[in-house]
Amino acid sequence: MHFQGAFTALVTPFKNGSLDEEAYRAHVEWQIEQGIHGLVPCGTTGESATLSHAEHKRVIGICVDQVKGRVPVIAGAGSNNTAEAIELTRFAKDAKADGALLITPYYNKPTQRGLVAHFKAIAAEVSMPFIVYNVPGRTGTNVLPATLATMKASIPEVVGVKEATANLTQISEVMECCGPDFTLLSGDDFTVLPTLVIGGKGVISVVSNVAPKMMSQMCDAFFAGDLARARELHYALAPLCRAMFLETNPIPVKTALGMMGRLTPELRLPLVPLEEKNDACLRDILKKAGLV
Template structure:
């Protein structure tokens, strides 16, 4: 699907909490200068609060702007497979290049259930699927053997976004997976070690703010220039981590608003970044000369 950096983009809102499509267009064009893919309506895009009409318009708008320059991957996950299938149809209809599908949350699953769940979904779409493992949000973990079994059973499952945070688990996955199976970091601060192990890139929150720098980091790793990658990673690691000082995407929405690409508005149950959080991000922007 892609090697390098895919930005899990924010969804801009206006003062009435409506999707700001003009801001979305400006932000997508900003991202297009640097990154290798765009991920629309993931966690960072506040997907749980986006209704079906908004979802269709957002996907069609981004696909139109990108115009096949890079892949557009749509987050379609849910804990109800029928909702996933409906979201997949909207993505297919509006020209998406791939799907990012999180493991079911709240009702959760066994490992056997995960295989059946993703197989059921994969059999009902022709679009490429990236599995999404994020136990901190779902309460469940896609174990390496399970991810590989799902990949082996479904030709359109092409890889996994690994956000378990467990480098040992990721190392086990990469060392045992088929060569064709793609592995992306779901944590910016683990992009370097994951890619050094043989992963393909990162699905990034940090690149909402600094896409050029994250692209330089992933390019350096892919080109074997680990010294340069280490320098970039060490410089920006603190911002990568502090963009999660409160629940994502609260801090990154504030950070992008400081760049002028959106308003600092999130939808409930999220609320805007605390004053202490703003002070922290402001200080890092100053120290890193971002503005």
């Protein structure tokens, strides 16, 4: 399976505390209509930390069913509990997802050897393409480029990484250590174009929930060799990217989709609605971008 281009880290719409299946299916459909290259249910943006296992599986199942093979689906299936990660990854495979996005164990803070052992244990039970999700800002653990190279060499399932360090030096070292056949995906909307320039394959994006066409067109322009157009879109997206992080993700992106009339912007505790001043700022940025 070829993972290239703009993949949206899908929000999970809720209504009165429950999954809003109708809004979720409509969101998936709109993403595909807008030219997105792939979809990622149950990532950080999908509030996976507050989904029950039954809901988690339901969200993946709905996404795969709605997509119907038109674009790849990389299902969030990670956990800080290796046994739980195996269970969720097995479900992702059974649901016919094309790959699994596996976060590095958070809170336990494993060593680099522990990280390798974690992914080996999952691969021993479930064989499918794995994208390692490296987001030290949320997990407290950084997967070093040399560790990714070890995983690539010893675990055939590890085909790539979602690098959410926003550290271009480290991102470059990942390419240096792992080579051009490793799928390097940006995990920060700010670093997509620089990541592509050094050999990255794309992005797992938050902002593409609200601007799927712009993000997918930026990737398309880059791969077509039109760097000027890619750069133009990079700067056009910049204010929106900043807006998505006015507060903790996915508070702003869900609020934005609510303003756009695409879903009810309901969050689960401990996430709370956007502060008033940030709400006004977000609306202003969306207006300037022609999205509301």
